[in-house]
Amino acid sequence: MKLYVTGSTGFVGSHVVAAATARGHDVAAVVRPARSTVPEPAEQRTGDGPVGSVDPVRVDLRSRRGLAESLDGADAVIHLAAAKAGDFATQFAGTVMATENLLGAMTEAGVGRLVAISTFSVYDYLNTRPGTLIDEQAPIDRSPALRDEYAQTKLLQEELYREFGASADTRLVILRPGMIYGEHNLWHALLGAEFGPRFLRIGNSATLPLTYVENCAEAMVLAAERLGEPDDPIDGEVINLVDDDLPTQRTYADLVAAAVETPPSIPIPWPVIRTAAGALKAGNQALLGGRAKFPGIAVPDRLHARFKPLRYTNAKAKRLLGWQPRYGLAEAIRRSAAAEAGTGQADR
Amino acid sequence: MTSTPARPALPLRAAVIGSGGISREHLGFLSGRLPSGRGVTTPVAGRIRLVGVADLSPVAARYGASQFGADRAYTDVAELLADAVPDVVHVLTPPQSHVALATQCLEAGAHVICEKPITTTAPELEALLATAETAGRVLTESHNYRFNRGVVALRDAIDRGELGTVREVEIRIALPVTDPGGRFGDPNLPSPIHDLPAGVIHDFTTHFTSVLLHLTGPVDFSRIAAAWSNHAGNPLFRYDNLDAVLIGDGASGPVHGRLRFDAGAAPDTFTVRVRGSGGWAETDLYQPYNRTVVPRPGGSQLSPIVNHVVNGASLVNDGVRNVARKILQQTPYEGLHRMLDLTYDALIAGTPPPVTAADMLAASRLVDRLLSDEVRL
Numbered sequence: 084m085k086l087y088v089t090g091s092t093g094f095v096g097s098h099v100v101a102a103a104t105a106r107g108h109d110v111a112a113v114v115r116p117a118r119s120t121v122p123e124p125a126e127q128r129t130g131d132g133p134v135g136s137v138d139p140v141r142v143d144l145r146s147r148r149g150l151a152e153s154l155d156g157a158d159a160v161i162h163l164a165a166a167k168a169g170d171f172a173t174q175f176a177g178t179v180m181a182t183e184n185l186l187g188a189m190t191e192a193g194v195g196r197l198v199a200i201s202t203f204s205v206y207d208y209l210n211t212r213p214g215t216l217i218d219e220q221a222p223i224d225r226s227p228a229l230r231d232e233y234a235q236t237k238l239l240q241e242e243l244y245r246e247f248g249a250s251a252d253t254r255l256v257i258l259r260p261g262m263i264y265g266e267h268n269l270w271h272a273l274l275g276a277e278f279g280p281r282f283l284r285i286g287n288s289a290t291l292p293l294t295y296v297e298n299c300a301e302a303m304v305l306a307a308e309r310l311g312e313p314d315d316p317i318d319g320e321v322i323n324l325v326d327d328d329l330p331t332q333r334t335y336a337d338l339v340a341a342a343v344e345t346p347p348s349i350p351i352p353w354p355v356i357r358t359a360a361g362a363l364k365a366g367n368q369a370l371l372g373g374r375a376k377f378p379g380i381a382v383p384d385r386l387h388a389r390f391k392p393l394r395y396t397n398a399k400a401k402r403l404l405g406w407q408p409r410y411g412l413a414e415a416i417r418r419s420a421a422a423e424a425g426t427g428q429a430d431r
Numbered sequence: 432m433t434s435t436p437a438r439p440a441l442p443l444r445a446a447v448i449g450s451g452g453i454s455r456e457h458l459g460f461l462s463g464r465l466p467s468g469r470g471v472t473t474p475v476a477g478r479i480r481l482v483g484v485a486d487l488s489p490v491a492a493r494y495g496a497s498q499f500g501a502d503r504a505y506t507d508v509a510e511l512l513a514d515a516v517p518d519v520v521h522v523l524t525p526p527q528s529h530v531a532l533a534t535q536c537l538e539a540g541a542h543v544i545c546e547k548p549i550t551t552t553a554p555e556l557e558a559l560l561a562t563a564e565t566a567g568r569v570l571t572e573s574h575n576y577r578f579n580r581g582v583v584a585l586r587d588a589i590d591r592g593e594l595g596t597v598r599e600v601e602i603r604i605a606l607p608v609t610d611p612g613g614r615f616g617d618p619n620l621p622s623p624i625h626d627l628p629a630g631v632i633h634d635f636t637t638h639f640t641s642v643l644l645h646l647t648g649p650v651d652f653s654r655i656a657a658a659w660s661n662h663a664g665n666p667l668f669r670y671d672n673l674d675a676v677l678i679g680d681g682a683s684g685p686v687h688g689r690l691r692f693d694a695g696a697a698p699d700t701f702t703v704r705v706r707g708s709g710g711w712a713e714t715d716l717y718q719p720y721n722r723t724v725v726p727r728p729g730g731s732q733l734s735p736i737v738n739h740v741v742n743g744a745s746l747v748n749d750g751v752r753n754v755a756r757k758i759l760q761q762t763p764y765e766g767l768h769r770m771l772d773l774t775y776d777a778l779i780a781g782t783p784p785p786v787t788a789a790d791m792l793a794a795s796r797l798v799d800r801l802l803s804d805e806v807r808l
Contacts, residue, residue: 117618143620172452173614175491183490243490375758 085156086307087194089113089144089185090163091122095200095263098300099161101125104135106304111157113164114139144181150188159196159254159307160189165240171232178236179243186247195253196310198303199244203261203292203323204234208387216394217292219259219321229384248319254310256317260299260324261292261395265415266422268296269339273389274332275348276380282346285380286353287333289392292325295415298408299324305404317403325395326408326415338413342420353390360386438781439518442476446483446515446541447501448508448532449523450491452614453546456764457521458484458499460771478775483515508532512539519544519778525623526551526633530559533570537562542569542778544771547637551627553795560788571774571784572791574641576701578773579766581714582642584721585705588712589646593725595709597681600646601689602639602703605696609665618667628802629659630669632692636801638701639690640794641786643677646705649793650686652679657801658808662695671695674808675801690801701763716763719756720749 086103090096091112103110105125112122121139128134140153144164154160162185166177189197206217207224215221227235241257248255262273273292275285294302302324309317330338339345360383367375379385400406410418445461447454459465463475484495485505496504505511512520512535520536522529522545530550533543543563549572550556563570576582588594608615608631615622615631627633644650657675661668672695677688704713710725722745727737755761773785800806 115619145620169612170452172455175494179490179494180488183488239490239494371759374760376760377758 084158084307084311085109085111086304087111087113087140087154087157087160088163089160089181090165092118092120093163094265094268095260095296095300095303096163097122098265098296099163099303100137102297102300102304103161103307104137105129106135106308107132108135108304108307110135110137111140111153112137113144113153114141115143116141144184145176147184147188150184151191154188154192154194157192157194159198159310160185160194161198161200161303161307163200163303165200165233165237167233169232171235174232174236175239178233179239182240182243186243189247190250190252193252195250196307197244197247197253197255198306198310199241199247199255199257200303201241201244201257201259201321202233202237203259204230204388205238205241205259206388208391208393209384211387211391211393213392214394216396217323218396219323219399227384229382230388231379231385234385234388254315254318256306256310256319257321258303258306258324259321261294263294263296263299264419265296266419269343269416269419269423270345274336275351276378277346278349280346282348283380284332284336284348284350285356285386286390286392287350288331289353289390290329290331290394291335292393292395293329293335293412294324294326295408295410295412295419297418298326298410298415301409302400302404302406305406309404320399320403322400322403323395323397324400324406325397326412327397328412329395330412335412338416342416343423353392356380356386356390357383439779441779442478442480443518443775443778444482444516445479445519445521446481446485446511446517447495447521447523448485448511448536449521449525449546450484450486450488450495451523454484454495454521454523456767457523457544457771458495458501460768461521462499462501464499465768478779479519482517483511485511508535512536512541517541519775522546526627527623530555533559534562537566537568537570540566540568543571544774545570545572547573547575547641548627548633548795548798549637549791550795551633553792553799556791556795560792563788569778569784570788570791571786572637573767573770574637574645574786574790574794575764575767575770576638576642576716577645577766578769578785579714579716579719579763581716581719581721582645582703582766585646585703585712585714588723589705589707593710593723594705594707594712596683597647597686597705597707598684599687599689599706600643600703601691601706602642603691603693603700604635604638605693605698605700606635607697607699608634608694609663609668609671616665616667621667625667625669628669629673629798631694632659632670632673633798635692636798637794639692640797640801641790642703643688643690644790644793644797646703647681647686647688650679650681650688652677652688652797652800654678655800655806656808657690657806659802668694673801677797716766718753719763720746720753722746 100122124137166174205223207222275283461481481501484501486492492504520541610616659670660672673692675690701716712723722742727734777784
């Protein structure tokens, strides 16, 4: 297949390009016009046959210019590009309007197969009881005004995906990965928050909805392959991506700390910060009409989305994609640390 | 520009074209949903109804309309004008599109409130004002920083005579506009602002000249020297630095102006300082405070000490207020909201808007002169 991969130079995108080419697919890799580097194909093929090729495509999704033409010959699109930082306008342009442009161009170019990458951030965590199983049926956040810009814009993006998928000419699967970890992304926002030179380690015993980047990338390529099959069983489906044997915060943090340097941490028990943030929100509502704005970890809507103890499953991903996460936690951290140190190639 | 001959029916029907970053401030005002009602003295309800949000992007138009309670979203301006029949249109698109869109709205019978710079040159503005005159509609431009509390306090101090005769106004803006992660520094999809004569600094020139002229009053700046530089040498930018000196004759004698823009200085700054024959005063619009140094009780010996004590107490007070401002999400756009509030008051009363055609022309002509070849260093 020829896969059109947006966000191809990013943390996940570069692994998707590697996974796709390793499985023999050619990749049209969307690279922003001013970027000097382009993603590399895999070094080795999984199975028989040659490694796929990588053809960089120089477009910026925030503009429709050249987009439809750039999709020429693509069999399916894996849409990873999103703005993860910046103010709301920046993330709206980089995530929502970019997706609108891409979907419009796909329609124009007659490319109907889309692996749409969403996120666990779309779920409603504040109103979900602790210990609940977060599967694909879990409710998404219908009133995200107090969530961060990323969650708000990814929710809007999912609306666009669903509109696109409603057409008879399209084949759509929405993938919602949990926290994707890997090289340079081991110490992440589900462990806590930066506090000057230190790190507030929030909670200890919650299960982390993790997926290792190479595992996750392979699932995304598998989804593109499945979309191409006749009588496609995954068309219109939403699929969560998390690995097997998910660790607790403590287990994961200990393993990472043993492998790479981590910031000095201040532990904060989950019940303490949950109660404090709840009281702050109640006080804000009662005294200030909710007008006061506080850092993310002091806003329950955002805090619960990151640290609430919940349960997760990858049963649907395994069933529909035939996916088996290739690397376990310890091996994934080892590969990540080796890649960070530059002493080992995360080859496959 | 002509005022409306009769009082319009209320609520005024308002529409917005363009849903970029600044639209949230306009839409927040129009919907009455500003986080803290900053700068607005009269409730919007009953005065204004948000009838439409238009953007070329359907999802952007739809989102703006739904978030701010507009009646409908549009992707076509002609359809917005025909269907929503707005009394007032806020034109918030990139500067290059202002003339065409404002003309379309004026000719459809709507007043126009346009983001700065309303036009790229003063002759274009003259033509657009003529269009407004013919249409019998109001055309006004965001000179928003004139309406920030700090600048209002400076103007009040001048009007009360506390500073004596104004002799010098200095305005300094420091912002990291060349930052590759910022909205101007991204080389992948360069901002249209780079195509304007002053490049990215054109986004600030109206602020400079409108605040300067607001504080000096009418001045014929007969001598100007302007150094436009690109110190960092980033090829995306025409200039990242402006250093301009203006000298002219005001109503009460000579007046000096100094305008400084620096993309390399930190922290973010928008300071305005007025020096008069009787004292001086300053403010910063990004971290608001006001400091006034004037003759105080105690004569010439004690006056400097009293000034220190009074200003010290005032700075502490402003520090505490700025903490509250940050928590309550009050931003330097408080002046924009106050300007819009006063503009709608004027539209309803049929009086001239707070930013008049004369204000706009004077500010625009001064920008043209700062960019003219004969004043360049």
